[in-house]
Amino acid sequence: MAEKIVVDPIPRIEGHLRIEAKLGENNVIEDAFSSGTMWRGIEIILKGRDPRDAWAFTERICGVCTTVHALASVRCVEDALGIEVPPNARIIRNLMNATQQTQDHLVHFYHLHALDWVDVVSALKADPKETSRIAQSISAWPKSSPGYFKDLQQKLVSFVESGQLGIFSNGYWGHTAYKLPPEVNLLAVAHYLEALDFQKEIVKIHTVFGGKNPHPNYLVGGMACAIDPNRNTAINIEILSRVRKIIEDTITFIEQVYIPDLIAIAGFYKDWLYGGGLGNYLCYGDFPENSIDDASSLLWPRGVILNKDLSTIHDVDPRDLNQVTEEVSHSWYTYSNGDDKGLHPWEGETSPKYTGPKPPFEYLDTDRKYSWLKAPRWKNHSMEVGPLARVLLAYAKGDAMIKDTVNMVLGKLDVGAEALFSTLGRTAARGIECLQTAGFMKHFYDQLVANIKTGDYRTANTELWNPSRWPKEAKGFGYTEAPRGALGHWIHIKDTKIEDYQIVVPSTWNASPRDASGAVGAYESALKGTPMVDPEQPLEILRTVHSFDPCLACASHVFDMNGNEIVKVTIV
Amino acid sequence: MKKINVIGLGNILFGDEGFGVEAVRRLEKECSGFPDSVQFIDGGTQGIYLLDYIESADVLLIYDAIIPSEFNRQVYVYRNDELPAFIHRKMSSHQMGLSELLSVARLHDRVPGEIVLIGVPPRELGLGSGISPAVEGLLGDAVEKGKKILGSFISD
Numbered sequence: 001m002a003e004k005i006v007v008d009p010i011p012r013i014e015g016h017l018r019i020e021a022k023l024g025e026n027n028v029i030e031d032a033f034s035s036g037t038m039w040r041g042i043e044i045i046l047k048g049r050d051p052r053d054a055w056a057f058t059e060r061i062c063g064v065c066t067t068v069h070a071l072a073s074v075r076c077v078e079d080a081l082g083i084e085v086p087p088n089a090r091i092i093r094n095l096m097n098a099t100q101q102t103q104d105h106l107v108h109f110y111h112l113h114a115l116d117w118v119d120v121v122s123a124l125k126a127d128p129k130e131t132s133r134i135a136q137s138i139s140a141w142p143k144s145s146p147g148y149f150k151d152l153q154q155k156l157v158s159f160v161e162s163g164q165l166g167i168f169s170n171g172y173w174g175h176t177a178y179k180l181p182p183e184v185n186l187l188a189v190a191h192y193l194e195a196l197d198f199q200k201e202i203v204k205i206h207t208v209f210g211g212k213n214p215h216p217n218y219l220v221g222g223m224a225c226a227i228d229p230n231r232n233t234a235i236n237i238e239i240l241s242r243v244r245k246i247i248e249d250t251i252t253f254i255e256q257v258y259i260p261d262l263i264a265i266a267g268f269y270k271d272w273l274y275g276g277g278l279g280n281y282l283c284y285g286d287f288p289e290n291s292i293d294d295a296s297s298l299l300w301p302r303g304v305i306l307n308k309d310l311s312t313i314h315d316v317d318p319r320d321l322n323q324v325t326e327e328v329s330h331s332w333y334t335y336s337n338g339d340d341k342g343l344h345p346w347e348g349e350t351s352p353k354y355t356g357p358k359p360p361f362e363y364l365d366t367d368r369k370y371s372w373l374k375a376p377r378w379k380n381h382s383m384e385v386g387p388l389a390r391v392l393l394a395y396a397k398g399d400a401m402i403k404d405t406v407n408m409v410l411g412k413l414d415v416g417a418e419a420l421f422s423t424l425g426r427t428a429a430r431g432i433e434c435l436q437t438a439g440f441m442k443h444f445y446d447q448l449v450a451n452i453k454t455g456d457y458r459t460a461n462t463e464l465w466n467p468s469r470w471p472k473e474a475k476g477f478g479y480t481e482a483p484r485g486a487l488g489h490w491i492h493i494k495d496t497k498i499e500d501y502q503i504v505v506p507s508t509w510n511a512s513p514r515d516a517s518g519a520v521g522a523y524e525s526a527l528k529g530t531p532m533v534d535p536e537q538p539l540e541i542l543r544t545v546h547s548f549d550p551c552l553a554c555a556s557h558v559f560d561m562n563g564n565e566i567v568k569v570t571i572v
Numbered sequence: 573m574k575k576i577n578v579i580g581l582g583n584i585l586f587g588d589e590g591f592g593v594e595a596v597r598r599l600e601k602e603c604s605g606f607p608d609s610v611q612f613i614d615g616g617t618q619g620i621y622l623l624d625y626i627e628s629a630d631v632l633l634i635y636d637a638i639i640p641s642e643f644n645r646q647v648y649v650y651r652n653d654e655l656p657a658f659i660h661r662k663m664s665s666h667q668m669g670l671s672e673l674l675s676v677a678r679l680h681d682r683v684p685g686e687i688v689l690i691g692v693p694p695r696e697l698g699l700g701s702g703i704s705p706a707v708e709g710l711l712g713d714a715v716e717k718g719k720k721i722l723g724s725f726i727s728d
Binding site: 044159196197199212 | 620
């Protein structure tokens, strides 16, 4: 018997993103609306469950950020119950998190974002000898001979001629907004493939400490892995030396491939400094060197920057009911005390109520509610989160390492610090941060080895594992700086079960719709004022939205001045 | 000995979307005596992060919820050249689906020699609804078919 189902949207990914852009004179984006078109209700799934299992559910909400949700979740439950994890657990979590950041940034740059700047088809016309000369002039990376690039180019030719472009099938090849010479395009495509290969190695660290990958194991109270230098089945010297090798190779790859490529590519786009956006940046901070409650021990600092003013850093308290709030005046939810009133996640409500047009529809009613994402705000300000926020905050706080790297990159590009407030600045910040985070991997590895040498093998604190010792009610906050930005989990435990759970993910900050005051979200702000070469090929929208590393697949709709849809493109 | 990777795909938070992951969990339980060259992977929706498991396999056995052209309530098995039409859906927010992963493997000259997809059409895709009775009823057959296929490759 034949059956039919309707699947709209297909729930493969955390959510779908739709951008509606209105063009003004000369195809400059006059206004933009960012809409999450998929309902995400993890909060409802978690109600009534055992708080110790929450991490395993939250890590499934996103296709790419499994470990960060697991980490935020265990930290959240530990915060509620007052559990302090042993030093090994803190260090291993830091190492796994730094591993995730590093791998994710690498994958983002080469496999999500690079093709917004790199024309794959142009690479077919390159002179491999010249590519080799350029490669050797910017880096000591050994795979740089003319023969290497020639072979790669031939492979690419047969790949393109086969007609099955696969990974390269969605590009606007030949678009005039591409500025790289064929030789640099070939270099970038070669490294695209090398990075795909290399990223597989980095994440093996997760398998070592998390037991498996994807979906490594986390544990409320610590980590589930056993450390014993004298046992074959536990984390021992041999396994640790494998980890060290991966870390060293990672640092080399970022130093010799990622950073030189970033600078080489950015050098051709120095005049494309659109996409700065809000100028407000929020970080919860991460990489605690002490107790997670001690914000002063975070290697990535906590704080807020407003209006690009790096001279004033505002304190952030995610537990303060008046700081981080979410309102739903333009989101498809209802609040019991009014949609315009922001609620702190501990008071958060998740009552979906779709009032948008019935699909298929042409465009959303952006005067009213138009997104499945709530509008998170910090003291009523829209915020950008992510690598640019973190780099700017560390820079503003005088972090010597970040300052050196930022100045090195700006110096090589011969641009001033103001260039950071742009799409390109966001992309550069991710590379700068990746280099620093790879250094952190080494730092945490050394810490772990040193701590094991003292004879401390503990990886978990199980004193409060048994719920009979829990308070009747407790509230907790767990945070991390995910690759895409500040991630917060808030829990309310009652009678040993989850009474309420709220998550504010980085992409909700960045892809936020307007709020009741009309203030726009980060994407909406960043897209305004961007000129488009060809509205039917919205490469410029892709560049800016991708520079935020959205956690959502994106569909873009461009309208002319009369509101007629010019083009509808699925951004991947 | 052939390296066999068994990957379950899908999101367990969305009802029958989790079919692939659930099927591989059960298959692993029933295959406890299999050699170490067979690896069972809960692939979730991890897209590009599954590349290593794809490129390192001689034999790839995938479980996934699928939308076949003739929508019958049954277990579907596709091999090698029969696959492409059923694997175009995207798997992760980085939007690298199985077809893209296989195209990368092709560029790297590391396409598994044998690829088998075992799929069932979903019935319920609701948030938190778990596997529906309709799909639950097919799980046993899906696991049996996988066991037979694995057995044939192991004895090769």
